[in-house]
Amino acid sequence: MAPVYTNSNGCPIPGDPFATQRIGKHGPLLLQDFNLIDSLAHFDRERIPERVVHAKGSGAYGVFEVTDDISDICGSAFLDTVGKKTKIFTRFSTVGGESGSADSARDPRGFATKFYTEEGNLDLVYNNTPVFFIRDPSKFPHFIHTQKRNPETHLKDADMFWDYLTTNQESIHQVMILFSDRGTPASYREMNGYSGHTYKWSNKKGEWHYVQVHMISDQGVKTLNNEEAGQLAGSNPDFAQEDLFKNIAAGNNPSWTLYVQTMTQEQAKNAPFSVFDLTKVWPHADYPLRRFGKMTLNENPKNYFAEVEQAAFSPAHTVPFMEPSADPVLQSRLFSYSDTHRHRLGTNYTQIPVNCPVTGAVFNPHMRDGAMNVNGNLGAHPNYMASDKPIEFKQFSLQEEQEVWEGAACPFHWKYTDDDFKQPAALWNVLKRYPNQQEHLAHNVAVHACNARPEIQDRVVEYFSKVSTDLGDRIKKELLELSPRK
Ligand code: HEM
Structure with missing residues (x-):
């Protein structure tokens, strides 16, 4: 049976749905025409704020299955049995562009997954790159602004893009990855996801490890070159959304194998980098990947x-x-996301079905009321911790031997050093193993940086020369061809 066309209070709209109430055939409209006003007023409010970053994205539901026992590393219930399945929802995204921007932009890709576990929702909010541009969280808004539009011209701006990066050189590792062809994935299905940050997982005995998580695409990693990505931006800007939707609709379901790298506190003390430094990777040879699941x-x-x-x-x-972990960028993210959700979606955003824990177990006697509270608001239960209405508190043993932090509150700015160029230099050498990848990296930088002012182009050459003089020379040569100096 076809649904009946109604206005917002459910009242059927009679006869012609396009009719308005008018004085005579040519006169003004009537304020009493609720059908018209209802419809226009709703239309006027259709938009909510788009995400301040990662605004363009694609999502799908799926399942996570435990493939290997890691109970010695993590005691979470959803991991406790091999073969156990948990429903998930994943959203992929680009970072800097607006909600309508092209899927093929040179940008990291967001890879966020919500696990609807029996102990509440676990969100793994990852990217497709294992490192990031910053390690001082206060730089995030500055950095993001350089990826967005110039406040005067409203144009993307190569000057501010490279001015920022060349003066904040801890960014180099991520920039190397971004300007390799990994910066333009061939689809969301054909890219990996990485925690980037160090997290802390503990087992039921109270022993804990630092961990990093890797989600490796079972479809393999495929990339576009700069020219293919540019063409797609014009011919099919939504190609990644189309690819994901059509493949899932056709039953060609993409999957990822999940691995964990672990470090003890002792190993971390002796590592040649800080585990709280988001610009560094943990070499696989020293910290091997251990498989634990499939998504x-x-x-x-x-x-x-x-x-x-x-x-x-x-x-x-x-x-x-x-x-x-104590990674300062992660610590800041712990605040930022729920803060923006309250702004973007409202204080009761966890009641929206996609965000609702499957346990239905959001039970907190004082967390009630607020705009758009639609789940019964905990009914008649007292709105405080009442002694005659006991609430159960779950017991689980967390880490016993925690890290101990001491010291006075102090200003901390993690300035860059020559050490920050060591892992990028190793990456430059790795690229040699893949056909054309060194050439593409130099080319991709040059075609972007040639739009910047000459003095900033010089700084770009200097910045990449600190990775490898060969790389710097290649960029310089191509820059001079693309934007000859007078
Ligand atoms: C200080 C550093 C950072 C801050 C302040 C920050 C803040 C934000 C904000 C405000 C959003 C929009 C969320 C929304 O409206 O729902 C967002 C989205 C996102 N961020 Fe970050 N971010 C930071 C660093 C990172 C890092 C290092 C990663 C990855 C390792 C990351 C991954 C993501 C992803 C995947 C999304 C999209 C989530 C979705 O699909 O809805 N962010 N971030």
């Missing part, structure tokens, strides 16, 4: 706005036995 995306959302646009991920959404 498969197998169901498209029925409604983009309801399920993808309203999805709210936060690194602070965690479950017992998984904790953040």
Whole structure:
């Protein structure tokens, strides 16, 4: 049976749905025409703020399955049995562009997954690169502004892009990855996800490790070159959304194998880099990958706005036995996401079905009321911790021997040093193993930086020369061809 067309109070709209109430055939309209006013007023409020970063994205539901026992590393319930399955929702995204921007932009890709576990929702809010541009969280808004539009011209701006990066050189490792062809993935299915940050996981005995998580694409990693990405931006800017939706609709479900790298506190003390430094990777040879699960995306959302646009991920959404580390960027993210969700979606954003824990177990006697409270608001239960209405408190043993921090509050700015160029230099050598990848990196930088002022171009050459003089020379040569000096 076809649904009956109604206005917002459910009253059927009679006869012609396009009719308005008018005085005579040519006179003004009537304020009593609720059908018209209802419809226009709703239309006027259709937009919510887009995400300040990662505004363009695609999402799908799926399942996580435990493939290997890691109970010696992590005591979380959803990991406790090999073969155990947990429903998930993943959203992929670009970072800097607006909600309508091209999927093929040179940008890191967001890779955020919500696990609807029996102990509440766990969000792994990752990127497709294992490192990041900053390690001082106060730089994030400055850095992001350089990726967005110039406040005067409203144009993307190569001057501010490279001015920022060349004066904040801890960015070099991420910039090397961004300007390799990994900066333009061939699809969301064909890229990996990385925690980037160090987290802390503990087992039921109270022993803990520092960990990094890797999600390796079972489809393999495929990339576009700069020219292919540029063409797609014009011919099919939504190609990644189309690719994900159509593959899942056709039953060609993408999957990722999950691995964990671990470090003890002792190993971390002796590592040649800080585990709280988001610009560094943990070499696989020293810290091997241990497999623990598989994620498969197998169901498209029925409604983009309801399920993808309203999805709210936060690194602070965690479950017992998984904790953040002291990485300052991670610590700041723990605040930022739920803060922006309250602004973007409203204070009761966890009641939106895609964000709702499957346990239905959001039970906190004082967390009630607020705009759009639609789940019964805990009914008649007292609105404080009442002695005659006991609440159960779950017992689980967390880490016993925690790190001990001491010292006075002090200003901390993690300035860059020559050490920050060691891992990028190793990456430059690794690229040699892949056909054309060194050439592409130099080319991709040059075609972007040639739009910057000459003095900034010189700084770009200097910045990459600190990785390798060969790389610097290649960029310089191509820059001079693309924007000859007078
Ligand atoms: C200080 C550093 C950072 C801050 C303040 C920050 C802040 C934000 C904010 C405000 C959003 C929008 C969230 C929303 O509206 O729902 C966002 C989205 C996102 N961020 Fe960050 N971010 C930071 C660093 C990072 C890092 C290092 C990663 C990855 C390792 C990351 C991954 C993501 C992802 C994947 C999304 C999109 C989530 C989605 O699909 O809804 N961010 N970030």
